[in-house]
Amino acid sequence: MRSPLSLLGLGVLTAATLTGCAQNDAPAADGKTTITVMGMPAATKAAELKLFKDQEAAFERANPDIDVVGSDMPWDVKTFAPMLAGGSAPTVLRVPLTEPAGLIERRQVADLGKESRALPEFASLNPDIMAYLTQGDAVYGLPEKAYALGLAYNRALFAKAGLDPDKPPATWDEVRAQAKQISEKTGAVGFGEITTNNSGGWHLTAYAYSEGGSMIARGADGKWTAAFNDAATRRVLDRWRAMRWEDDSMGGNVLGKQEDLISQFAAGKVGMWVTSPSDIYATYVNNGGEPEDFGGGAMPQGGGSAALVGGTIHMVSAKATPEQRAAAVKWIHFRYLKPNSDPQTAVANAKASAADGVPVGVPVLPIFDEATAGKIAKAIAPHVNVRKEHFAPYVASLGALKFTAEPQISSQEIYAALDPVAQAVLTREDADPARLLADAETHVNAILQKQQ
Incomplete structure (x- = not known):
């Protein structure tokens, strides 16, 4: 039986409903590495979309050699099968946890082991999730979030x-x-x-x-x-x-x-x-x-x-160049991993989210270990804007x-x-x-x- 603390995180919700995509294999004319990334919120979600755009701009300022093109295209097996085969899929694929096994078996996603294992937080990622994404030294994806019904x-x-x-x-x-x-x-x-x-x-x-x-x-x-x-x-x-x-x-x-x-x-x-x-x-x-x-x-x-239980995973198209793979891992780290592992980043995002009316502090299953999740929960506590006690029966069930x-x-x-x-x-x-x-x-x- 797992304790609730080992499972519970208090997150800033940046969930998106996705739709649109672009071919991204060709290098940009200005020498930048261009990556198309799924996970951009739809236009109807103004607050979440603003947060995404703000983070995209911040990432590009920190990485001037990378150009991020957001896509709000939703994952659909029938739609993406021909796109992956033809090389027109986005660089960064946002997929449910049910999909990695098939994508890996069909060799449609890239091995990100070298880039991922270099991340300082890699060893702290939830092993129950990473078990679906690793084969030996190969790493085929990184998590955005996990959930329990x-x-x-x-x-x-x-x-x-x-x-x-x-x-x-x-x-x-x-x-x-x-x-x-x-x-x-x-x-x-x-x-x-x-x-x-x-x-x-x-x-x-x-x-x-x-x-x-x-x-x-x-x-x-x-x-x-x-x-x-x-x-x-x-x-x-x-x-x-x-x-x-x-x-x-x-x-x-x-x-x-x-x-x-x-x-x-x-x-x-x-x-x-x-x-x-x-x-x-x-x-x-x-x-x-x-x-x-x-x-x-x-x-x-x-x-x-x-x-x-399930989750949302970010994987990289097998058609991506080495430069795109490296850029993609940097983006996934910046957008999804740091806010859930680095207190300073989590607090900055929590402040921005609260100011824009985005929920902060909704109980979630963490993608990191207990120590990391607890550290983040403590850091963002002053900015929580949801009634956590209204989730108490759900939270209690996570350990039972x-x-x-x-x-x-x-x-x-x-x-x-x-x-x-x-x-x-x-x-x-x-x-x-x-x-x-x-x-x-x-x-x-x-x-x-x-x-x-």
């Missing part, structure tokens, strides 16, 4: 429904009962769900983990096969069906993605849903959500005592639950195959979970067989 809930709706805002549900039985109470007492959706863009499969995976299940398993021959056609996943589907069709606590808008639900949640129309509370807080506020109403709770459990990673192979393809299962159960009262799981099992095994 939990419960985001509306404290005002809890109070209106007669529930204690300081005690969100910790079990799925409690979730079901309280979702029904919220719907009946307030007219809001008691429990929101997402089922498109691979989010249905992602949530089905996380919920199965909380029930003690798994998505894939390795056989005696070393091959991966589907493992979700079991009692744990069926319990998830049965509960979805009961909440949707018996309790009427999930509403009828179940075919959305995370951005859609954040908007509804910020508008006070959803009582609770599963997400990373730290990751979505800034977007919630940007969408007009009332900061006082936001609550962060533990990942609800059904006996598994587990929470799905075991962290379970997403499927180690073909995760996004697995999620895509499971989206129709989630959608069917939530849109058709006569859907047959057993049949749906059996069909999905056949589909996923074909995907896994092709990948191995």
Whole structure:
């Protein structure tokens, strides 16, 4: 069991929703090394975009031989496959933690071992994250952030429904009962769900983990096969069906993605849903959500005592030149590592963020070790502008639950195959979970067989 202090960081949120890209292989005419970097916030996120631009300008002043071109293009497997093959992808790729294994295996990303190991903070990076990014002496990426799923809930709706805002549900039985109470007492959706863009499969995976299940398993021959056609996943589907069709606590808008639900949640129309509370807080506020109403709770459990973990990683295209690789690591270090490891940088960013209305002090899973995270938390404490106590149940869960990673192979393809299962159960009262799981099992095994 890990202690909360070894996992908890108090960060400045600079999360971005991404979109646009440029070819960056050709050297600049003025002799500068040009790198295109994913991770620039969209124009709709004015405060985060200003912070990015300010940091970009500061980086270029400190490194006059490097030209940074920001891209707000989102990661999408289908979009980036041809871009990586053709050499038109950005230099610095911002990808979810599910992607490194495939990118490394296909040799689409560069080994940054020489440049990364020269960084003073390298040895302090979280080994649980770096295990996905290293092979021997090779280092294929550096982390931006990590997350553990939990419960985001509306404290005002809890109070209106007669529930204690300081005690969100910790079990799925409690979730079901309280979702029904919220719907009946307030007219809001008691429990929101997402089922498109691979989010249905992602949530089905996380919920199965909380029930003690798994998505894939390795056989005696070393091959991966589907493992979700079991009692744990069926319990998830049965509960979805009961909440949707018996309790009427999930509403009828179940075919959305995370951005859609954040908007509804910020508008006070959803009582609770599963997400990373730290990751979505800034977007919630940007969408007009009332900061006082936001609550962060533990990942609800059904006996598994587990929470799905993931993260955001920065990798460099294999097409990058040696100069671009070096420049890319400098940028990643400046933009993402120093603010989480150097107190002086963290304080400067915290001051700037607080002045621009960007949340400071939202509890996050740190990308560095306990000593480093504690040092940063202490340094930025005077500039914290969020109600940390509203995240207390979530923080407490980080030391109590075991962290379970997403499927180690073909995760996004697995999620895509499971989206129709989630959608069917939530849109058709006569859907047959057993049949749906059996069909999905056949589909996923074909995907896994092709990948191995």
